Amino acid sequence: xxxxxxxxxxxxxxxxxxxxxxxxxxxxxxxxxxxxxxxxxxxxxxxxxxxxxxxxxxxxxxxxxxxxxxxxxxxxxxxxxxxxxxxxxxxxxxxxxxxxxxxxxxxxxxxxxx
Amino acid sequence: xxxxxxxxxxxxxxxxxxxxxxxxxxxxxxxxxxxxxxxxxxxxxxxxxxxxxxxxxxxxxxxxxxxxxxxxxxxxxxxxxxxxxxxxxxxxxxxxxxxxxxxxxxxxxxxxxxxx
Numbered sequence: 001x002x003x004x005x006x007x008x009x010x011x012x013x014x015x016x017x018x019x020x021x022x023x024x025x026x027x028x029x030x031x032x033x034x035x036x037x038x039x040x041x042x043x044x045x046x047x048x049x050x051x052x053x054x055x056x057x058x059x060x061x062x063x064x065x066x067x068x069x070x071x072x073x074x075x076x077x078x079x080x081x082x083x084x085x086x087x088x089x090x091x092x093x094x095x096x097x098x099x100x101x102x103x104x105x106x107x108x109x110x111x112x113x114x
Numbered sequence: 115x116x117x118x119x120x121x122x123x124x125x126x127x128x129x130x131x132x133x134x135x136x137x138x139x140x141x142x143x144x145x146x147x148x149x150x151x152x153x154x155x156x157x158x159x160x161x162x163x164x165x166x167x168x169x170x171x172x173x174x175x176x177x178x179x180x181x182x183x184x185x186x187x188x189x190x191x192x193x194x195x196x197x198x199x200x201x202x203x204x205x206x207x208x209x210x211x212x213x214x215x216x217x218x219x220x221x222x223x224x225x226x227x228x229x230x
Contacts, residue, residue: 006157009155044220045217050216092157099146099207100165101216102163103218105150105157
């Protein structure tokens, strides 16, 4: 059954610590995305990648980093430079990153600060 | 600067009636619009989309209307069912450009409650 798997579902970060959120897809999609959702707000784009070994900053990339070494994997690292990391993080993918293509989402990771 | 706005945070309707969710946008160059549905603690699920060359698209109980002159789109759900209770997001595809390819800009969402 194809889909997007995000892990863990809940994650806690200590002050000054980097944490990595996992995103794996078996849809054979070329494009992958990371979004952040805060209460009462829409999804905001952090990073996206349209092909292996290439990625671009979204609207709120500061304090985050990504890698795209494999087609099926797009991990997001929340660094200590991100001063307000508490949020719901969503990973998505689309077939080729073409305009208007629906993006398919995982079930998210909720990150909290200890 | 919110380019895609959903001005109603919540909507409550009776089962069997019509639900109308609204979305406004600021950039007339947006050329695709999508609606997503989201249950708590889950990721959004794609519902329906519309190209800017159309003014209506229908899929079962869901119909999206696009009014380009007013920069407004709406999602109609008829008849509404209790299982439709969720947060609904509209999203727009920004103007052509290599930095925008594949990107979506989301509204804040509207929480729909369908009462039995």
